[in-house]
Amino acid sequence: MATQSSTEAAVRPVNRRPRPMPWPLNIYQTAVGKKWVMAITGLMEIGFLVMHMLGNLKIYLGASALNHYAEGLREFGDPFAPREAVLWILRIGLLVAVVLHVHAAFSLWRMNRRTHPESYRSKRDYIAANWASRTMRWTGPIVLLFIFYHLSDLTFGGQNPSFQNGEVYHNVVASFSRPSVAAFYVIANLALGVHLFHGAWSMFQSMGINSPQYNSLRRVFAVLLTIAIIGPNISFPIAVQLGIVG
């Protein structure tokens, strides 16, 4: 009944709402759902990191212990499954997790660029947001690049100076003997640590696991987990460089 058009200044949506897909794919269509996926895949990656770190500790027991462990991984599931079958299933599962994690992260990053296109002209004074939480979009890609290099170096051997299939101990020592590579491994693991420090806490939030009595423990868990994984990891290249392993 207005004489003139509605004067209400409507704010237009910034994000386009996708056509709903069937359940459960539609969960992934929202940011909250993507955060769930990031949390679950993150948890899988943490599981892998823990096993990877534990296995690698065998390096301190000598060449045969480490090589035997590596061979054990390939034979895992014997005699029910063919050699390397279980390993490949795990690898594929992990690959899917990493791809989903990266895809979700990338699309959320793009979304947040749309919703927060302008930064403040004056300097922000953050109270809670810390360096770790604000650098997730940098530590993530660094870790991803590192994974490519690491696979090429020690799994497929492309980047390794004297790669011998199955001779894990030899390959590791050969790779880590190069100071620049050792340094790169240390730096990449520190980036991974920063990523973990925020991710291992944030996943509780994303999955709605919270209870006022235990909330402070979520941070403690993240710190301990980060130290437990990153500490041993960076010790390997350092140990090789120092000649403790070699």
Add this chain to the structure above:
Amino acid sequence: MNLTLKVWRQAGPTAPGQFETYEARDISEDMSFLEVLDVVNEDLNDRGIEPIAFEHDCREGICGSCGVMINGQAHGPGFRTATCQLHMRLFKDGDSITVEPWRAASFPLIRDLVVNRSAFDRIIESGGFISVNTGSAVEANMIPIPKVVSDAAMDAAECIGCGACVASCPNGAASLFTAAKMQHLNLLPQGQAERWQRTQSMVETMEDFFGSCTSHGECQFACPKGISIDVIAYMNRDYLKSMSKNRKLGGQGLTT
């Protein structure tokens, strides 16, 4: 005390904006931040310069109208304090204070320090209510609600809709605002009938306008009511459940 204010001035939504520097003299420590802006505006008006436009109304921290970035913090340095309740005893003589409007794509600027926050109304409109027509309510004490539940609902319901959570969030996310309303209604027995519908609908509408939560936790410190990011965890949990519940409801011939 005497202060130097650097204030964002912008004549309109598409006009170019810039900081202007103004002196505020003889400021008493009992003044609120908005009263300082009043003093500056009075002076500007006398000098023939258009006063600074800023949003304000109740000036007792409950209406949620006011809110600016003060020295890089939403609502300034006071803990659990809206801009109107920020008193100048937190500042020192000679301080330089930078004042900037909220910035987020869905909070388009209207003028100077005033932004349009109507996207919040869209989120409420999409499900932030309990559908009960006037007259159809049952006797109030027919619905006993454990005190702890009622208190937790009230904790979340205290949100004043000021937008500080969005303004302080590096992602421009409105998760705290949305989740607070959701927790308020989803916790209560009265809110159960629409719980899953509400959850899905509010999350989807929120994401039409705002960014995603990456657990910076900045919002809970900017919030003048101190609403905790626990409500966001609650929303995430309810969201996953809602997707499965709504599928089942849909399977019974209901549309989601």
Add this chain to the structure above:
Amino acid sequence: MELKSAIPEGPIEDLWDGHRFNMRLVNPANKRRFNVIVVGTGLAGASAAASLAELGYGVTVFSYHDSPRRAHSIAAQGGINAAKNYQNDGDSIHRLFYDTVKGGDFRSREANVYRLAQLSVNIIDQCVAQGVPFAREYGGQLENRSFGGVQVSRTFYARGQTGQQLLLGAYQALMRQVGTGAVTLYPRTEMLDLVTVDGRAVGVTVRDLQTGEISSHSAHAVILATGGYGNVYYLSTNAKKSNATAAWRAHKKGAAFANPCFTQIHPTCIPASGEHQSKLTLMSESLRNDGRIWVPKDETDQRSPSDIPEAERDYYLERQYPAFGNLVPRDVASRAAKRQVDNGRGVGPLKNGVYLDFGSAIDRLGQPEIEERYGNLFEMYDRITGEDPYETPMRIYPATHYTMGGLWVDYNLMSSIPGLFVGGEANFSDHGANRLGASALMQGLADGYFVLPNTVSDYLAGLLGQGAVGTDHAAFRESRAEVEDQTKRYLSNKGTHSVDYFHKALGHIVWEKIGMERTATGLQEAMRDISSLREDFRRDVRVLGSGESLNDSLEKAGRVADFFDLAELIARDALHREESCGGHFRVEHQTEDGEAARDDDNFSYVAAWEWQGEGKPQILNKEQLEFEHVHPAQRSYK
């Protein structure tokens, strides 16, 4: 003007039921042919708009805020009354009715108040169903507390934010209707004129505050729920934007304005800290449940409050009113505080307050219990004053808080202009000469949820088959031209002082001379001062900027101009009412011990003032009040 109160016949208990039965109905298919305009989105406006939309009417809502949720109802702290008698302490609908009529000093309509008491029960049900998180007992039942002026516990509350929670409930109900398309919402849009055709309200002229665009909207009925006029005092507990413009423009179009001199001064506000003060902050009256009010006996006492021994403190309310003590009604508590300060016994750096002390309550109940009850109020006090009330007593002083006066309405809440309904604080309301605590929220919601949807339907039923008047009608065109003209006039005025400068000056006059205590000479002076200040304002106000974008000064200029006219009417009303009652205290009319002396023989009526045109004094119309159930008596709280 003939004032027909439209009170139905019958026993008071059955009036509302009988009236609802006798009212005409609009069938569902016809409801969508009607459009209703609601101005204001506080408790009364939002609840009326939502309820009318639920019924199926087309509703258009205007708010000058950026969102309906900002309306000043949100700032009510203490609670909302209802005659539920959950506490088994002798409460009943009749007692709430009795308390409200008595508390209002016998200047309200019995029939309205009785209906209010009846509906209070439904309001709580409605709000609980909406999810309003009222305080609960451990067993899950609703909790109550007591409030000033009564001896039963019937107040429901949600911490110190009851108004916020009730408003959000109404706002959410409104937004649900916006979502369904039943309500069209215009935020940041201010009503600047009421349009009438053939004596009926047919629409409004509004200004978009963001673009400056002036437009007209027509409807079959218009509801004003635009709040009170406490900001005429400049310093009040009202929000900065609260104003009387919508009501005043309706008054100028013929709606009678009733009892403007009945303004309420709230006893527990934080005293002003200096000239810069832009508004006063209220500390909920519920604090008087556990706080004790005192001043030092010796006016020269410079010690800090904790160093003053019990024997040297004067708990003056407990001394003067042993029965009610610190819980006397607001007007009594306010005047008592003013007398202490006027006698030089005020406390604080400016000696402009009295102590409200929680020391003994903390000893009795322990700090955690006090924190549970008043935590957020204590925090707020600390933030504003920098003093911790757990350690040192609060300082409080009265401030303007609520206005009982407003547009005259009949039993159906329809003003003297057919088709114009008024709800909430904007009408002259059910509170008589003084409002009891926790009754404003009750009245706003009773009007909005339960009264207006019924009475507006009845009015609309009579318009069946008639379309709304088109906005190209001459009356709309003239209204737009007038509003445009007024806007331009302020912008082209080459003055020297800001709008606030004049508003402060006006507030000073009104507070000093039409405040807590009024005298004939003071009121005559006030009228002269207001008139000359208004001339200055018109000549010398300076409004910068343009009319095409957000312009706070321009908005304020129009509102302050209306405050000038209204202030004059308040003085005129106060001058004619040669008695003291409720919020209106004439120094000439007091009992021997300084209490208000009412004159029921001559002033038991509603004074409804009728606009006569610019510069001419309004004409007084009287609606006689009949008291059949509560017999007027001197209020005694001793």
